[in-house]
Amino acid sequence: MLSIISGQRVSELDSSYINEQDITSWDLMERAANSFCNWFGRMQNFKGKPIFIFAGPGNNGGDGVAIARILSGNYLDIHLIVFEEVANCSKDFQINFKKLPSTINIHTIESFSFNIQDNAIVIDGIFGVGINRPVGGKFKQAIEEINKIKCLKIAIDIPSGIPSDGILEGIAFVADYTVTFQFPKLSLLLPEHAEFTGEVYVADIGISDGFLENFGSQKYYLQQKDIKSFHKYFHKFSHKGDFGRVLLIGGSKGKVGAIVLASTAALRTGSGLVHAYIDESERVILQSTAPEVMVAGKEEIESLENFDAIGIGPGWGQEVDLAFYGNLLKTYHKPMVIDADGINLLATDPDLIPLIPKGSILTPHIKEFQRLIGSVSANHLERLQMAKDFAVQYGLYLVLKGAYTTISCPDGKQFFNSSGNQYMATAGSGDVLTGIITSFLGQGYSSLNASICGVFHHGLAGELASLENKRGTIASDIVKSIPKTYTELDIG
Structure with a gap:
């Protein structure tokens, strides 16, 4: 590093x-x-x-x-x-x-x-x-x-x-x-x-x-040789409970694909159990496309603390009851991952932001970030400062997606990711990242280590997927390449 x-x-x-x-x-x-x-x-x-x-x-x-x-x-x-x-x-x-x-x-x-x-x-x-x-x-x-x-x-x-x-x-x-x-x-x-x-x-x-x-310096550049040191070690007696039970919330009508990508990414990253809370009309699609994913219902939502990590936002839509969202934030007391519509909804009601559990990870792209803070920056240098200020103010980790995806931390440090390429600019790529980071959180990684490992594995998976597909790379190709990243990084 x-x-x-x-x-x-x-x-x-x-x-x-x-x-x-x-x-x-x-x-x-x-x-x-x-x-x-x-x-x-x-x-x-x-x-x-x-x-x-x-x-x-x-x-x-x-x-x-x-x-x-x-x-x-x-x-x-x-x-x-x-x-x-x-x-x-x-x-x-x-x-x-x-x-x-x-x-x-x-x-x-x-x-x-x-x-x-x-x-x-x-x-x-x-x-x-x-x-x-x-x-x-x-x-x-x-x-x-x-x-x-x-x-x-x-x-x-x-x-x-x-x-x-x-x-x-x-x-x-x-x-x-x-x-x-x-x-x-x-x-x-x-x-x-x-x-x-x-x-x-x-x-x-x-x-x-x-x-x-x-x-x-409070700014760091992440290289491939650094990543192994951020990983946990699991032994042959580890069971699926050790690898974490995670819940992904989103998938409104017509948008279940986002949850399919996030949940399969979590599985490919190593989660032991993955649940998804989605619109009832989309459950058959989820179970037929990702049979390893369990559908969550009202009972699971009322017992959030049973989950090791929660990811909110992929394909959630803009019609979500904000009171329901606020209750999720107040009820769950561990770090969570918030992306996509989860971030857009925070922008519509900034009073929700202080309710987010400390140490949680937000993963906006540039436009989502600008909506979140209610300000358009003059350049990326100014944007990086705004991301840092936001992370420090709220005690959160902010993963600003793009080339050299940047992790801004509550202590003011910023980490720049070196993996990834232009072929990852495709629909659903961010949902894959949500699943990866949520998986690492659920496996017991700290918020910082989950973010670092998440962005690097995501970028490396994109690189591996694009070796064959180039401009034709799609998000599901990135998901399929996640297991290969462990081989590339010599992680058992």
Whole structure:
């Protein structure tokens, strides 16, 4: 789990690490350049292509110069384009420049023609995380020209022009890949920058998670290697009661499919017993499509504490008696999961929100969240702050769905999920997530661990389902792939 450090503190982080490890800033730059080149070398489709590296005067440019030197050992056609006299560049830039072999073609930006063929690779080392203003002058002109070229483009650490913690103003380098060092910068996770970042890869340069923690971040990036540690262990004597008894509430007339998806997702995630409270007219459909799911009636609703976890909302509709909803919230005293119409109904009567059991998990998409808080945010950065404020105010966990689904916690921490892809943007995908998180809650996971495991397994299941189906991926494909996620994560 990687701490996401503010760009304003990256320089402080580097200096502190250099002092602790008794290394030089050049040593750390060399680590970064080698990490980039290791990633580059694994990309089979990069072999044999001409490489053009644009190096600004700062340390991001120094990274670019070091990368040019290292790549020259395996790639023959490398061009380095510099923007300033070497004497006016950073100290480590100058050290790396002196180490360049004669085989590298060096150009000044003033003399460069931008006649780059479509089969080439452009590497952006113009600006790094230190930029705090719109790009101008020859740097802007260069980025404009580069963006017109149709070849493959890679950004070092962050696409030039994008601030590390804010929203882009002006122009930025448009990358197909961004190789960011040690941890993702917050701006790489914002939808406003999706067209600029391309596929983001986090390159390890040897700074430990514990050291990053010293810099006070309350934002974390979840990686696949982290997830196993959040899971409970079950032994061979475990029985279905140990795996939890859960209740899913929703499925109004014509919308039972949402409950089918949520309940089968709960079963596939490992719930021992799954009950569903739905409209009476839909019971036959549920029992014929998901025979493992038990239909709940009035007796179960009057004995909610018998359930280890409850999920409310999938396909529930807008005609629900709010008094009935309020009674559910007041009667059940354990954390629950609320999604879809369960959230929309809270938006119609905000007085219900304080009744939600502390530690419960709400899973809105962006529009549902905006309805819930009664406010439209100017950008995703502002939205993340609103989600954090909501979670802290009400003592709840708020899972804001989307690319890099974000878990906001009552203590102010936020966790960004790295699994999932664009093919999961399909009807019912959110219902599947509700079932997964409810299942983990029912298995005895804490609200935080249920949320973390839930969003990661959901995203990973989507990735696995889309390997075969691509744009044709549907929610039931995601459900079928849930068991495979345990194999991928080496969880028994």
